[in-house]
Amino acid sequence: MSPMPNMKLSCPMPKLDFDRISLGHGGGGTLTNTLLATGVFDLLGNDLLDTHHDGAVFDWQGRTAFTTDSFVISPIFFPGGDIGELAIHGTVNDLAMCGAVPKYLSLSFIIEEGLMMEDFWRILVSIKSACEHTGVKIITGDTKVVEHGKGDKIFINTTGIGQVLDAAAIDINRVEVGDAIIISDVIASHGIAIMSLREGLEFDSDILSDTRPLHQATTSLINQFGDQIKLLKDPTRGGVASVLNEIARDSQKGILLEEKHIPINEQVKAACEILGLDPLYVANEGIFISIVDSRCADEVVTHMRSLDHCEQASIIGHVVVQHPKQVLLKSGIGGKRVVNMMVGNQLPRIC
Amino acid sequence: MKFITEYRDGELAQKLLGEITDVVTQPWNIMEVCGGQTHSLVKNGIIELLPDEVNMIHGPGCPVCVTPIYLIDKAIHLAEEKNVILCSFGDMLRVPGSRTNLLDSKAKGADIRILYSPLEAVQLAKQNPDREIVFFAVGFETTAPANAMSVMQAHSLDIPNFSILTSHVLVPPAIEAVMNDDECQIDGFLAAGHVCTIMGISEYQPLVDAYKMPIVVTGFEPIDLLHGILMTVRQLEKGEFKLENQYSRVVKREGNINAIDLIKQVFEVQDRVWRGIGSIPESGYELKPAFQAYDANLKFQVDIIEEPENKACIAGQVLKGIKKPKDCPEFGKGCKPEFPLGAPMVSSEGACAAYYHFSQAAESIEIPS
Incomplete structure (x- = not known):
């Protein structure tokens, strides 16, 4: 499958006298300035970034959420997205899970020498578009280049700061027996989209990564339901199973899931069957789990289904008094099994 | 997913479980040969749903x-x-x-x-x-x-x-080895559907005749397994020993x-x-x-010095169906997927891995309905 044609025509790459990024572009001297001047500052510019100072200085008050994340995905362009927008969405979503409205991000690149400037430009354009879409500003950053073989094309770190909503009361200690566990959309799409491109596993499919910002949905939920939304989590690496295990462990409560209520796209489900993977452990980048007071659970689901990318929101289970710190799943045929934390990575089976 | 969801149907599963419970009158030990079947049994919670008389014993069918x-x-x-x-x-x-x-x-x-x-x-x-x-x-x-x-x-x-x-x-010699073990108490077998898809079923008839026990070629989905178990229990209760094919939608005789x-x-x-x-x-x-x-x-002629297995590991007895994973004192303690003593704890078809991942504490806790 060819990389996604998501290059914005409105941001054509300027004519440059180099087509690959070299070690010198990370040296801090003229070449670094050339690289930054060619695109980064122009594309992402705003009042705070435009000062080109060592750091951003700004006024701030109130309850604050602060988070960081690094992005090392391979391949850097994948069906449904690329490492650039993923780096924005990932940190924006972590802030959203804190009940915050994301405001400012830092952006750091570690580039492997030899990266095509065209690819870097595509990533920058994608970052610009993701920032505009989510309403966040990049206000500081860094660029380093490492020798060929010491990286994998490009690594990105973003750190984000956001304003916590007045009505937000997100706290693991508020999780109680009886609370409903709601998932916002279909699971496992991102991991399978990536898997479809990995060496040795290539297969043709229309499955796209679900990478997208979630703060509009979480903000809408918190504004509507206030402290009845007790916990928000995005099940990225390790999938739904690992996040629910963390919640069970940290809240000291049991979790019981209903397999038949967990939404999954048919094609993703089929790919998991063929590859021998359990979708509960496959990564997601554009869904979230909310734990809500059971009295308003149906209302929350109805509200969520009216929001973009939450059309398949569903109650997938409940917090229970039994089996504290453990996640159990009621299988489609009525049997029960434990759902453990993932050990390492899932490895494909023999037969 | 056509041909998968039909074989995970909850109502049909309950119906088959009811039939197994109606037919069974005494304890039977049934070995599912393939590790894929073991995982499906544990993952779908079938072992707990079966009547107490039906004891599933996990076989050596984990190539890894x-x-x-x-x-x-x-x-x-x-x-x-x-x-x-x-x-x-x-x-x-x-x-x-x-x-x-x-x-x-x-x-x-x-x-x-x-x-x-x-x-x-x-x-x-x-x-x-x-x-x-x-x-x-x-x-x-x-x-x-x-x-x-x-x-x-x-x-x-x-x-x-x-x-x-x-x-x-190869599967048939493994069944023979399991049956020839002095400690073996197996009454019937679910043969591995995928292996028979390739090899056909005729090579199992001599085993049925030699050991006078039922062998039912069985698939991997919950309905397949319950159906295969029902067919085996029916034979055992009637005192019959025949080669039957539950997985006929995939497995041809030849x-x-x-x-x-x-x-x-x-x-x-x-x-x-x-x-x-x-x-x-x-x-x-x-x-x-x-x-x-x-x-x-x-x-590549290299001398590999053969090392002994870890003495605490009872993988051999687990593979022959003499012991179950939880009979091992190291299970979940000295032996976990992160630091396994033996292969069955880390293979996707290993019995120990199936129990560790899907039923670690399920027996000791009360499960809400």
């Missing part, structure tokens, strides 16, 4: 678990010391050799790649003519045709830098004739050592003399 430790050591040695690109199915990577496993070896820099098909390894050999490519050809009869095909392809394309490290094992033909062209039956069990006569495939140029075992 029975691959001899010296072959794993050899694979690691080839990748680390011989500049070989070692290709393997994914679930071999965590299986412990005597000192380390392939995953750790990969982390240390050895070129080890996870593939879904041995034919991809042939392609890799074609693309890298200056490197030796070894495919770790592990499996039961199910994976033998694809492995045979890879050797045929390398032969016809004249690719000299491709070879396979063979650890092919098997896949083209696949069998391919296997016969490339492989020959020989004695084999099974990890945890020992040597079983005529229980595996080796490459025929005409294809020995593709035998990594002969191509």
Whole structure:
């Protein structure tokens, strides 16, 4: 499958006298300035970034959420997205899970020498578009280049700061027996989209990564339901199973899931069957789990289904008094099994 | 998903469970041969749903678990010391050799790649003519045709830098070995559906006759397993012993004739050592003399000092169905997927892994309805 044609025509790459990024572009001297001047500052510019100072200085008050994340995905362009927008969405979503409205991000690149400037430009354009879409500003950053073989094309770190909503009361200690566990959309799409491109596993499919910002949905939920939304989590690496295990462990409560209520796209489900993977452990980048007071659970689901990318929101289970710190799943045929934390990575089976 | 969701139907499952409960009058020990079946039984919670009289015993059908430790050591040695690109199915990577496993070896820099098909390894050999490519050809009869095909392809394309490290094992001799064990208490078998898809079912009739026990060729979905168990219990209750085919939508009596033909062209039956069990006569495939140029075992003559297994591990007894994973004092304590003592704890078809992942504490806790 060819990389996604998501290059914005409105941001054509300027004519440059180099087509690959070299070690010198990370040296801090003229070449670094050339690289930054060619695109980064122009594309992402705003009042705070435009000062080109060592750091951003700004006024701030109130309850604050602060988070960081690094992005090392391979391949850097994948069906449904690329490492650039993923780096924005990932940190924006972590802030959203804190009940915050994301405001400012830092952006750091570690580039492997030899990266095509065209690819870097595509990533920058994608970052610009993701920032505009989510309403966040990049206000500081860094660029380093490492020798060929010491990286994998490009690594990105973003750190984000956001304003916590007045009505937000997100706290693991508020999780109680009886609370409903709601998932916002279909699971496992991102991991399978990536898997479809990995060496040795290539297969043709229309499955796209679900990478997208979630703060509009979480903000809408918190504004509507206030402290009845007790916990928000995005099940990225390790999938739904690992996040629910963390919640069970940290809240000291049991979790019981209903397999038949967990939404999954048919094609993703089929790919998991063929590859021998359990979708509960496959990564997601554009869904979230909310734990809500059971009295308003149906209302929350109805509200969520009216929001973009939450059309398949569903109650997938409940917090229970039994089996504290453990996640159990009621299988489609009525049997029960434990759902453990993932050990390492899932490895494909023999037969 | 057509042909999958129908076989996971909750109502039909309850109906079959009801029939099993109605038919059964006394305790029976039934062994499911294949590790894939073990995982499906545990993952779907079937073991807890079955009446107490039906005791499922987990069989040796985990190819990764029975691959001899010296072959794993050899694979690691080839990748680390011989500049070989070692290709393997994914679930071999965590299986412990005597000192380390392939995953750790990969982390240390050895070129080890996870593939879904041995034919991809042939392609890799074609693309890298200056490197030796070894495919770790592990499996039961199910994976033998694809492995045979890879050797045929390398032969016809004249690719000299491709070879396979063979650890092919066969189901019927394993059933015989299990039945001949003094401690064996098995009354009937669910034979492995996928193996029979390739080989057909006729080679099981002599076992039915010799041991006077029912063998039912069974699939892997919950409905398949419950149906296979019902068919076995019905025979046992009537005092019958027949070969039956539950998985007839996939398994034909004669098997896949083209696949069998391919296997016969490339492989020959020989004695084999099974990890945890020992040597079983005529229980595996080796490459025929005409294809020995593709035998990594002969191509790379290295002395691997055979190390003893960890004494605390009871994998052999688990594989023969004499003990269950939870009978092991180290289960979940000294032996976990993160630091396994034996292969069944890390293979996706291993019985210990099935119990660890899906039923770790399910027996000791009260489950809400």
